[in-house]
Amino acid sequence: MLLFLIRRLLLAIPALLGLMVLTFVLVRVVPADPATTLAGETATPQQVQEIRRKYGFDRPLYEQFAIYVGQVASGDLGNSVFSNRPVMDDVRRTLPATLELIFVSLLLATLIGIPLGTLSAVHHNGLLDHVVRVVTVGGLAVASFWFAIMLQLLFSMELEWLPLRGRIGVNIGAPPSVTGFFLVDSLLAGRWDQFVSSLRHIALPAITLAVPALATIARFARVGVLDTMQRDFVQYETAVGYPRHRIVWIYVLRNSVIAAVTQIGLLFGALVSSAVAVEAIFDWPGLGSYAVQAILSSDYKAVLAVTLVVGVIYAVINILVDLVHGLLDPRVAEQL
Amino acid sequence: MNDALLKVSNLAVSIRGDEGIARILDRVDLEIPRGRIVGVVGESGCGKSTLIKAILGVLPTRARIDAGEIVFEGRDLAKLPPDVLAREVRGAAIGFIPQDPFLALNPVFRVGTQMLETMRWHAPPQWKGRHRERLVELLRAVQVPDPERALERYPHEFSGGQRQRLLIAAALSCQPRLLIADEPTTALDVTTQQQVLMLLRNLVAEFDLSMLFVTHDFGVVAQLCDEVSVIYAGQTVEAAPTRRLINEAAHPYARLLLACHPDRATDLGGIPGSVPSPFAPPQGCRFHPRCPIAVADCASARPIIEQTSERHDVACPRYRLPLPQGATP
Numbered sequence A: 001m002l003l004f005l006i007r008r009l010l011l012a013i014p015a016l017l018g019l020m021v022l023t024f025v026l027v028r029v030v031p032a033d034p035a036t037t038l039a040g041e042t043a044t045p046q047q048v049q050e051i052r053r054k055y056g057f058d059r060p061l062y063e064q065f066a067i068y069v070g071q072v073a074s075g076d077l078g079n080s081v082f083s084n085r086p087v088m089d090d091v092r093r094t095l096p097a098t099l100e101l102i103f104v105s106l107l108l109a110t111l112i113g114i115p116l117g118t119l120s121a122v123h124h125n126g127l128l129d130h131v132v133r134v135v136t137v138g139g140l141a142v143a144s145f146w147f148a149i150m151l152q153l154l155f156s157m158e159l160e161w162l163p164l165r166g167r168i169g170v171n172i173g174a175p176p177s178v179t180g181f182f183l184v185d186s187l188l189a190g191r192w193d194q195f196v197s198s199l200r201h202i203a204l205p206a207i208t209l210a211v212p213a214l215a216t217i218a219r220f221a222r223v224g225v226l227d228t229m230q231r232d233f234v235q236y237e238t239a240v241g242y243p244r245h246r247i248v249w250i251y252v253l254r255n256s257v258i259a260a261v262t263q264i265g266l267l268f269g270a271l272v273s274s275a276v277a278v279e280a281i282f283d284w285p286g287l288g289s290y291a292v293q294a295i296l297s298s299d300y301k302a303v304l305a306v307t308l309v310v311g312v313i314y315a316v317i318n319i320l321v322d323l324v325h326g327l328l329d330p331r332v333a334e335q336l
Numbered sequence B: 001m002n003d004a005l006l007k008v009s010n011l012a013v014s015i016r017g018d019e020g021i022a023r024i025l026d027r028v029d030l031e032i033p034r035g036r037i038v039g040v041v042g043e044s045g046c047g048k049s050t051l052i053k054a055i056l057g058v059l060p061t062r063a064r065i066d067a068g069e070i071v072f073e074g075r076d077l078a079k080l081p082p083d084v085l086a087r088e089v090r091g092a093a094i095g096f097i098p099q100d101p102f103l104a105l106n107p108v109f110r111v112g113t114q115m116l117e118t119m120r121w122h123a124p125p126q127w128k129g130r131h132r133e134r135l136v137e138l139l140r141a142v143q144v145p146d147p148e149r150a151l152e153r154y155p156h157e158f159s160g161g162q163r164q165r166l167l168i169a170a171a172l173s174c175q176p177r178l179l180i181a182d183e184p185t186t187a188l189d190v191t192t193q194q195q196v197l198m199l200l201r202n203l204v205a206e207f208d209l210s211m212l213f214v215t216h217d218f219g220v221v222a223q224l225c226d227e228v229s230v231i232y233a234g235q236t237v238e239a240a241p242t243r244r245l246i247n248e249a250a251h252p253y254a255r256l257l258l259a260c261h262p263d264r265a266t267d268l269g270g271i272p273g274s275v276p277s278p279f280a281p282p283q284g285c286r287f288h289p290r291c292p293i294a295v296a297d298c299a300s301a302r303p304i305i306e307q308t309s310e311r312h313d314v315a316c317p318r319y320r321l322p323l324p325q326g327a328t329p
Helices: A002-029 A034-039 A045-055 A061-073 A087-122 A127-141 A144-158 A182-188 A192-229 A232-239 A244-282 A287-296 A300-328 A330-335 B048-056 B082-089 B111-122 B131-141 B160-172 B190-206 B218-224 B242-248 B252-260
Strands: B004-017 B020-033 B037-041 B063-072 B094-097 B178-182 B210-215 B227-232 B235-241 B306-309 B312-314
Touching: A002 A061, A002 A300, A034 A045, A087 A127, A087 A182, A087 A192, A087 A244, A087 A287, A087 A300, A127 A192, A144 A192, A144 A244, A182 A192, A192 A244, A232 A244, A244 A287, A244 A300, A287 A300, A300 A330, B004 B048, B004 B210, B020 B037, B020 B048, B020 B063, B020 B210, B020 B227, B037 B218, B048 B063, B048 B094, B048 B178, B048 B210, B094 B160, B111 B131, B111 B160, B131 B160, B160 B190, B178 B190, B190 B210, B190 B218, B210 B218, B218 B242, B227 B242, B227 B252, B235 B242, B235 B252, B242 B312
Parallel strands: B020 B235, B037 B210, B037 B227, B094 B178, B178 B210
Antiparallel strands: B004 B020, B004 B063, B227 B235, B235 B312, B306 B312
């Protein structure tokens, strides 16, 4: 197990290096010249030249890359060319907000999606099954930005039940940062009002992200359960007197969930990219909003940092998925 | 013979399929006296598995019992509501040993967890808290080494023979009166097969059980069973004590099947033709298209069951006739 972890972490390094090469080249070959941007519109050519030298833009690209990789390896993501603050600080501030949003969405999607898919499979071709199938296709087809706006119109503008935007009430203020997750930190601080406010703020963006994820998970759970129900051990378990509900919800489900776990891992990655739009709509101060701002202002250090962070998230999630597989299936555990 | 533990009479089961309605079982009679091992023999596709499913009440949803009775300890299982079957019969009064020990166990749960599940719902209430103890005892009885640790292991960590022993122990766990074994040795190699058969024989005596043993192998029947019933295409064609049937088989199908057995055959010709599709079974005696001594009447009237002697029934009016030389391999 430990060996597996070490091996997988080592394997993640070349993958991340590859990602860095790719984004570095992409960011630097686009027409926007960072030196010109930095120097501002009124700068003279001499000033631009000056900045080029100062930031090392006059050196060959591979040299610049080597310097950058060296910085990253020592934990320094560089300074924002826009605000001149360390990019690391920005990431530290915005990443927890995005992760909190994605965790809550996935939790919601999993807790509803798996039972829903299972019920659908149990009543295969019944009324419930048809309803679930139609609704999940709908959930996948709906555009997130549209759905987000509809939720805002209904629950914030019309009914005034939930706040329109932000992460926590302005006059309530953020809890002292421990995990960076407001829902956790507010409880740690014993501030019930902060917890409720965070929950009310996260509800709509989380639902927006959860709906397509829920649809995917429910469909995979449904197919997984239908498949597993065909296996011989189900017949055996029936013949030796296991009650039906135990067969479905324990013995079949554990086998079916294994495939769904892979899906949940992939969804995590997909949600990071959907979060960009959703964060913009709900004014959620996360990595997505930060990335949008970085791209618009040609802040190439910030863009590189965001890509790298997302890459690291992908790598970690992949390892986690394999570990969870091992927990669920002893035959996989043996190979870890 | 009034002391039958299980008596199946005139059982008919049909299944709705894409090609229409199939009479999988047409007329099956079977009697299992207390303390006896009864073999049911037939080729693949003749309805052996359907018979077991009908007794256990686990027929697929497309299937239904058209006629007949399955009387077990005085109750007709064919008419019991599903929840009573689930609560009082399967896993409790009737233990089941499956055909393939590699596929029957759930791969992602510990063996102990799976065996305890049956006991949780079907063990007598006074055993509460001692289920594990009981399993360890049983595993010892079926000769699984290191029973305590075996319960903590997963199915893939056992060999085929060991798994079959686990499944036998599971079948015995709640003190059943009847064991139903569905070709439990087919998936095993020959040596293991022998050991499992010996084990079953001893356990039936030791635990005072009766057993229904389904197989396609007359060799296994000769070793294990007290009585045997031969079915062909969903119809019982002959039933007799094992010795009697092996020495004096009457029905042409039973005689041909015996002649095909590798221990006896001079050359392995087999029976020409194959088991008919249950969607379009032959009229009259279902065996007549393959029967070397069939006459026109066989194709029109369903043969009545005759007694050649006490406890020897045969469903063929021409059973006294010898088979032509060419027909027996």
